[in-house]
Amino acid sequence: MSPLLALVIQNLPSVIQQIKDAHAKANPDLPPLEDQDVRDALKQAIMSSELKDDQWLAAHPEPGPVQG
Amino acid sequence: MRFRSTLLPLTLALALSVTFAGCGTPAAVAGRSTANLTAPGIQALHKKEVVRALDTIRDTAVDGEAMGVIPTTTTRLVVTWHRSTLATIDASAAGWQSAVTTGLDQLKLDIPAADRGKIAPYIDAAITLFKAVIQ
Numbered sequence: 001m002s003p004l005l006a007l008v009i010q011n012l013p014s015v016i017q018q019i020k021d022a023h024a025k026a027n028p029d030l031p032p033l034e035d036q037d038v039r040d041a042l043k044q045a046i047m048s049s050e051l052k053d054d055q056w057l058a059a060h061p062e063p064g065p066v067q068g
Numbered sequence: 069m070r071f072r073s074t075l076l077p078l079t080l081a082l083a084l085s086v087t088f089a090g091c092g093t094p095a096a097v098a099g100r101s102t103a104n105l106t107a108p109g110i111q112a113l114h115k116k117e118v119v120r121a122l123d124t125i126r127d128t129a130v131d132g133e134a135m136g137v138i139p140t141t142t143t144r145l146v147v148t149w150h151r152s153t154l155a156t157i158d159a160s161a162a163g164w165q166s167a168v169t170t171g172l173d174q175l176k177l178d179i180p181a182a183d184r185g186k187i188a189p190y191i192d193a194a195i196t197l198f199k200a201v202i203q
Contacts, residue, residue, distance in 0.1 A: 009193050016200045032101035035109030041097045042116045046158050053151040
């Protein structure tokens with residue numbers, strides 16, 4: 001494992017804490033999140049991620065049986 | 069080849085840190101208070117963060133395959149696992165956490181030993197994030 005990657009993984013707990021802090025310390029100028037906002041964001045994240053999977057799988061089909 | 073094997077962890081480590089720091093959070097969600105969320109909204113937020121961590125594993129394999137560091141067969145295994153895990157997360161109202169945990173453990177076992185060292189650190193990182201999120 002590279003030293004940089006090891007450093008990133010070693011620091012993950014503090015990065016996770018930063019994410020939690022960022023959620024707790026929200027921008028007061030922005031309206032608070034409602035359930036539907038998060039559901040929409042989740043739906044969008046899943047759809048775009050599935051699209052990337054599908055595109056990669058379509059571009060790399062499983063090889064067919066070898067013809068003898 | 070040495071350049072490739074050095075560049076991959078560097079690129080992916082940066083991507084991982086940016087991802088987990090939340091910089092890739094959609095603008096509609098970033099920086100907004102979560103105080104109004106009810107239990108289903110909080111669960112959706114957790115799912116979204118877990119999806120992002122799982123994306124990192126998939127992206128590691130896809131980028132590694134494009135660089136010629138990870139074989140296409142191994143990458144297909146990872147992408148197929150990722151696709152089915154997303155479907156589980158999307159469809160499940162309850163029990164998705166244990167399904168994801170089991171899937172991550174199984175993925176580590178299924179990846180050929182020669183490639184495990186390249187992908188396993190990202191799986192471990194995702195497991196760490198996953199446990200922190202669902203607690």
